[in-house]
Amino acid sequence: MDMDEKLKLFWDVGATMIASTPHATELGIQFVAIGEGQATLSLPYSTKLIGDARTRVVNGGAVTTLLDQACGLAAFTGFDTLGALATLSLRIDYQRTAKPGETIIGIAECYKTTKHVAFLRAIAHDGDETDPVATAQATFMSTGPRLSFEDAINARMEKAAKRKQAEEGLQP
């Protein structure tokens, strides 16, 4: 299988997935990068994420959502086939409070998949990867029908070809 095509597919799906997740956009979560078994997202500081009006520190729940979303995306790329996922478990250790005003970055890594389960670890940091705000451990389960990478890549290429054809057809 063409690795470049697989990565292109991941970047397409990753950006689309974040943009089309209402709760991710509500909090302001942004797609940053994706690789095989890896995903990075960002959560820019916003007053609506504050957990304590006195300290203006972001609530743990917002960090939970960032990490859940990053793990989900990394798990998506970790399986041999493509399809829907469900979070089974999420464990988060909050090492320190995030600095008010700073963007939080969520980096997830899928280190093992079985037929139906993906195992992940993730960190959230606000500028220094070696001094994380939180670390996480998660498991996800694949649910519903699955699509092979070959089929997904072919479908994506066909779609692009059709779009190109349609565009050329419009030319005078």
Next chain:
Amino acid sequence: MSQSKTDTPLSAMTQIRDRLANIPYATTLGIEPHFMGEEFTLILPYKDSNIGNATLPALHGGGIGGFMEVCAIAQIILSNPDRELPKPIGINIDYLRRGRPVDTYARAQIFKQGARVANIRVRAWQDRFDTPIAALSGQFLLGKES
């Protein structure tokens, strides 16, 4: 530290409402407390912006987690009214069922509270208390006495 016996349900209710109003994230999710005597259930009314998967559709797992964290914090506030807000140390969430696009409820129980740390469990459910959609267990650092 523990809530005095003379506290009326009304003051507990005001307390929780006031403190939740100081958590903008809780307002973002749309969280509301519902009191029954001196006990409360937190409500996460259905909102399109809490959806995590539009095709299923299902609520966002992270949002459900955040809702349960706020529930834990509210429960700790109720039994520690003179302290600043608690901070999570570690949480463990089990996702049990898909969060359907309907109202969700949560209740917390403090299993043990020491001088600095509270160990707490939270259950989130939709139609029936007996069929929870998620469960959280966590350790929270108590806030400073204010």
